[in-house]
Amino acid sequence: MTSASYAAVLNIAGLTKTFEDRQVLKQLDFSVAPGEVVIVLGTSGAGKTTLFKIVSGLMEPSKGTINFDGKNLGALSSKDKRLVRREMGFIFQQFNLVRRMSALSNVLAGRSGYTSTWRVLLRRFTKSDVELAKRALASVGLAEFIWRRADSLSGGQQQRVAIARALAQQCRFILADEPVASLDPETSRAVLEMLKSIAAERQVGVLCSLHQVDLARMYGDRIIGLKDGRIAFDAAARDVDEMMIDRLYSDKPAKGPFSQGGKQDDFPALVVNNREALPA
Numbered sequence: 001m002t003s004a005s006y007a008a009v010l011n012i013a014g015l016t017k018t019f020e021d022r023q024v025l026k027q028l029d030f031s032v033a034p035g036e037v038v039i040v041l042g043t044s045g046a047g048k049t050t051l052f053k054i055v056s057g058l059m060e061p062s063k064g065t066i067n068f069d070g071k072n073l074g075a076l077s078s079k080d081k082r083l084v085r086r087e088m089g090f091i092f093q094q095f096n097l098v099r100r101m102s103a104l105s106n107v108l109a110g111r112s113g114y115t116s117t118w119r120v121l122l123r124r125f126t127k128s129d130v131e132l133a134k135r136a137l138a139s140v141g142l143a144e145f146i147w148r149r150a151d152s153l154s155g156g157q158q159q160r161v162a163i164a165r166a167l168a169q170q171c172r173f174i175l176a177d178e179p180v181a182s183l184d185p186e187t188s189r190a191v192l193e194m195l196k197s198i199a200a201e202r203q204v205g206v207l208c209s210l211h212q213v214d215l216a217r218m219y220g221d222r223i224i225g226l227k228d229g230r231i232a233f234d235a236a237a238r239d240v241d242e243m244m245i246d247r248l249y250s251d252k253p254a255k256g257p258f259s260q261g262g263k264q265d266d267f268p269a270l271v272v273n274n275r276e277a278l279p280a
């Protein structure tokens, strides 16, 4: 499957970010299809957080385009951008819940993009929104915890509240920035399992950064290796071999994309989204 052969929910083209005179993201091109889990791997400083901040709208790119459902975000008014972004769910390492509020209220916050401001301010959500939020909590196994304050839940439960919030939002895409960084191995697998089934069952596209290669292989449909701000490889998870991983995490600077077997510039079968070879 190539980037052109499916209707992507997210399409990134020529994305570049420069801080002062330093390029930290260099001409990134990739897509995420509905139902697909794409994992971003890379060393610390490779540019993952910068990429996620740009996709989430917290930061503007220096160059390039982000298309969401065929709409170029850079060409939209702030109001239209907000409308588009309410279809994106966000799951972060630090759970980003309101600690003093109940699980239910946190999930209802996911409905705020669809609710009038006065209802949000007064926390007067409609009955159907409350039902939707309860169903979302039940679907992540937290039906008994809806009234519990977020800060009294375990890390794994809090992350499930964040997933329920994305579900209640009825999002078409989830951006998950190191969602399991602070969880134990078993809970990490449970959270990623949940994200994978949501992607498949609801045809939600997921872009997720991880530091654990084994989890990336287990739960990713595709893996993007980011090195020094470039895409080093973009391949089906089953095609990512040890050599590619070793090179991704080695100290050697990235010169260009590399593929299975670690041979540089021998990549077309695996790099499904890079439109051009990167400069050496």
Ligand SMILES: Nc1ncnc2c1ncn2[C@@H]1O[C@H](COP(=O)(O)OP(=O)(O)OP(=O)(O)O)[C@@H](O)[C@H]1O
Pocket: 019, 024, 042, 043, 044, 045, 046, 047, 048, 049, 050, 051
């Ligand atoms: N606001 C900024 N101003 C200048 N440089 C920045 C800024 N934000 C990030 N950088 C630099 O951009 C590069 C990429 O940082 P980023 O945080 O995206 O990496 P990362 O892959 O997310 O790392 P980690 O896995 O440690 O979170 C780093 O060299 C960082 O120092």
